[in-house]
Amino acid sequence: KAGVTQTPRYLIKTRGQQVTLSCSPISGHRSVSWYQQTPGQGLQFLFEYFSETQRNKGNFPGRFSGRQFSNSRSEMNVSTLELGDSALYLCASSMSINQPQHFGDGTRLSIL
Amino acid sequence: AQTVTQSQPEMSVQEAETVTLSCTYDTSENNYYLFWYKQPPSRQMILVIRQEAYKQQNATENRFSVNFQKAAKSFSLKISDSQLGDTAMYFCAFMKYGNYGGSQGNLIFGKGTKLSVKP
Numbered sequence: 001k002a003g004v005t006q007t008p009r010y011l012i013k014t015r016g017q018q019v020t021l022s023c024s025p026i027s028g029h030r031s032v033s034w035y036q037q038t039p040g041q042g043l044q045f046l047f048e049y050f051s052e053t054q055r056n057k058g059n060f061p062g063r064f065s066g067r068q069f070s071n072s073r074s075e076m077n078v079s080t081l082e083l084g085d086s087a088l089y090l091c092a093s094s095m096s097i098n099q100p101q102h103f104g105d106g107t108r109l110s111i112l
Numbered sequence: 113a114q115t116v117t118q119s120q121p122e123m124s125v126q127e128a129e130t131v132t133l134s135c136t137y138d139t140s141e142n143n144y145y146l147f148w149y150k151q152p153p154s155r156q157m158i159l160v161i162r163q164e165a166y167k168q169q170n171a172t173e174n175r176f177s178v179n180f181q182k183a184a185k186s187f188s189l190k191i192s193d194s195q196l197g198d199t200a201m202y203f204c205a206f207m208k209y210g211n212y213g214g215s216q217g218n219l220i221f222g223k224g225t226k227l228s229v230k231p
Contacts, residue, residue, distance in 0.1 A: 033218060033219075035219070042221055042222075042223050042224065043203065043219075043221040045218040045219065045220070048218060056217075056218055058218065088155065090157060092157070092219075097210040098145070098209060098210050098217070100147070100159050100162055101159075101219060102159065103149075103156060103157035103158070104156070105154070105155060105156045106155055106156070
């Protein structure tokens with residue numbers, strides 16, 4: 001069974017631009033969560049989607065948004081990029097509620 | 113709000129020896145899960161072991177076992193017969209129990225412990 005797939009693996013953008021990251025969950029998994037990992041703040045929860053609905057959201061500004069499609073694939077969008085948005089963005093999927101979350105390899109976003 | 117604390121930023125162990133990583137957490141929840149995740153330099157976060165708070169028996173997965181002390185809010189990870197491939201960042205994580213029809217609980221992570229296994 002294929003794992004969680006995140007694309008692209010690396011991305012370089014400049015301040016003010018916007019970016020879209022993609023996540024394909026493990027087949028059969030309907031819940032997708034996104035996390036931001038930085039050296040300073042560690043791992044922080046962004047949001048969670050289930051059946052195309054955002055069910056939970058972390059403490060991030062509105063520039064961070066996401067969506068989930070009918071095939072459970074999810075995208076995350078960051079607008080008006082800032083230097084502090086440089087991070088590893090991790091996507092995790094789980095089969096259903098209270099099931100373990102399995103992570104992808106992440107997308108490394110660098111803002112110049 | 114829940115917090116997770118890992119007090120050992122770095123640790124090292126000799127190959128084949130045993131090492132214990134510490135984790136404490138704070139919560140007012142009664143139903144929750146605790147996890148240990150491993151993140152090698154390849155950066156993929158890999159689930160090592162999971163403990164359900166209502167289970168008194170400590171979870172084990174091959175060479176990995178936990179010591180779960182619910183009253184003390186302590187959740188340590190013991191790695192036996194350490195191998196070079198165990199070299200990684202180890203994250204302790206908390207997740208509160210989600211109600212069906214509601215949201216999946218999000219993971220709350222500690223800052224991590226960098227473990228080096230030396231030959």
